[in-house]
Amino acid sequence: MSTPVVDDRRGGSGLTFVLAVLAVSAFGLVVGLPDLLGPVIGVAGLVLSSLWRRRSTAGRSFVPLPALVALAVLAVSAPVVASAELFGSFATLGVLLWLADDPARPAGGGRRAARALGSCVLAIGIAWSLVLLLPRPSGEVGVAGALLALVLLALAYLLVREAEGRLPSAASA
C-alpha cells in the first residue's frame, strides 16, 4: 500500500484531453465505419483510459491500454488512404500528449515530454514527406525511410552525448 500523493502543481488540464478527443474523432471519421462508429470507438477508448487514470491507482502503467486498443481497432479497419495515415499518426500523438499530462504528476508534463514527442513528430514528418513525394504504392517506403532517418538521428545524438548508462540494459529490463 502506498500513500496517496498530492503535488503542489498538479497536472491533468482538460486541454490535452480535448486535443486527444479531437484527434481520435478525426481519425475515426476518416476510417469510414458506418453510423459514426469510428469516432465512438476512439472516444470510448480514450474516456475509459481517462476514467481509469482518475478513479483508480491500481495498474496505472496500463492506463493507456483502452485508448491504444481503440486506436488499433480503427487502424486495422481503416482504408488505405493518405488522410487515414495522417490522422492515424496524429491520433496517436494526441493520446501520447494526453498521457504526458497526468493529474498524479506535476503540471507541465506535456512541456517536459516535448523533446520525446518532438522526435516522433519529426519521424512522422519525414514519413509523410516521403509518402507525398513518392508514388502512392510506395507509402510503406516512406515509413521505412522515416524509421531509418530516426535511427540515424538517435545514433548521432548518442555519439554526441555521453551514452554510458542511459539506455535500458537487458539486465535491468
Add this chain to the structure above:
Amino acid sequence: MSADGVRGTGVRWTGRGYLLIVVGAFLAVAAVASRSAVPLFVALPLLLVPFAAATLTPGRSMRADLAWTAGGIGADVDVTGELRGSLGDGAGNVVLELVPPLGSVPTAPLRISRGHEVIRFTVGWRLLEPTISTVRPPRVVWQDPLGLVEREVGGKRPGLELGRYPAEIHRLGAVRLDRTITLPGETRSRRVGASGEFYGIREAAPNEPWGRINWRASARVGHLLANDYQVELTGDLLIVLDVRPCSPDRALDARLLGIARAGVYGIADALLHSKVRVGYAAFGEFVEAVPLSTGRGHRARVLAAIAASRLSPVAGPAERCAVSLKRYYRPGITTMVVSSWTGDVAEELVPYLRRQGFPPLLISPSSLPMLEGTGGLAPDAELLARRLELVERQVRLSETWRHAPVIDWNDYWSLEGLARFLRRPARRRVS
C-alpha cells in the same frame, strides 16, 4: 555507499513502456498482414517514443539526499521531509513512493512541493497501536513525463525511527522502584531511618562519607568499598519480553508482540533516563539477555535489543527462562514480565520466575481489542462472545494474581494501570 545510502540504478522501462512497444509491434505486424500503411503510421510514434524517452534520461550524477523527521502526538504521526541534491530540471519528473508503516492508516496524503534543487514533502499517518519501527525511506525515482522509463535516484536516505507508546510511560521515570512482593522466606527490616535496609556493597566514590564505608570489606579487598541502602536506590529493573508464539495465528502474535515491544521500549527508555539500572531479556526458545546497567551506552544497547526482538518460531519451556535468567541476573531484582501468553497455563512465566527468586510483575497485552468484529457474528452474538472472552481472560489473570501482580493491558494507548500500580505498590501486595 553507507548503509543509509541508495545507489542510483540504470534506466528501466516501465510496464507502460513495454505496453507501447507491444501494441506498436502488433500494429506493425497487422500492417504487414493487411498490406496497409495505416497501422504502421499509428505504430510509428508508439515504437519510437520509448526509445526517445530512454535517450533523454538524465545521467547517474543525479542524486537526492533525504532529511526527514516525525512529529505529532500519540497515535498521530506528522512527517516532514526534504530531498536536496542535484536534481536540476529533473525535479519535476521525480516521483516519490512512500510506504506507510505497518499498522497505520494515512490521515493526510503525501503533499509535495518542488523548488529548484529541492523537493519538500509532508505526510500524515495514524497508528492503530503503539509501535517501534523504522519507516523505510521513500523510493525516489526519475520518471519521464509519459511514464515509460525510470531510473532510481541515488543519495543518502536514512530510515525514520518511529517510537510511539502510551503517554503514561513518560512519567514512569519519577517512580521509585521497589520490590513489590516479598520473596519466599524473606523478612523485611522494620528499621526506620535515613539509611534504610542494607542492599549491597559497591566501590566507594572519591567523596564518599566515612559513615558509609564498609571498613571490614575494604580491609579484605585492599580498597575502599561502601554500603548501599535500599532507600538510596531508585531500584533495578529486569524487563522480560515474552516473544514466544502463543496462538495459532502468527499475524496476531506478531501484532501483540509489536505492542508489547513498544511498551517495553518506552518503559526502558523512561527508566534509563532517570538513572535506573535496567536489564533486558527476550525469551523465545532461549533467553537473549542484556545485563543490568545504566548510562547512555547501555541505553542504546538495550533499546536496540528491544527493537530487534522478533517473534520466535518455537516456544521454549517457561522453566528454562527462569533458570537461564539466574545466569545473567542476581535473584531479587524487580522483574517486569511483558507477555501476552494465552497458551497452556503451566507454561506461564510468572510462577517459575517467582520460584527462582525474581519477584515478578506481569503486564499482559490483551488480544481482545484486535479480535473485535472478526468473528462474523450478529451484533448481539458478537457482544455475548466478547463478554465471554473477557470473563475467560479475567479468570486466567486472576489465577496469575496468586503469584504476582498483573496489569491487564486492554487499551493499547494507555498504561495508566502500570503507572498507578508503581505509585502505590504496597496496596497490591500478594500473599
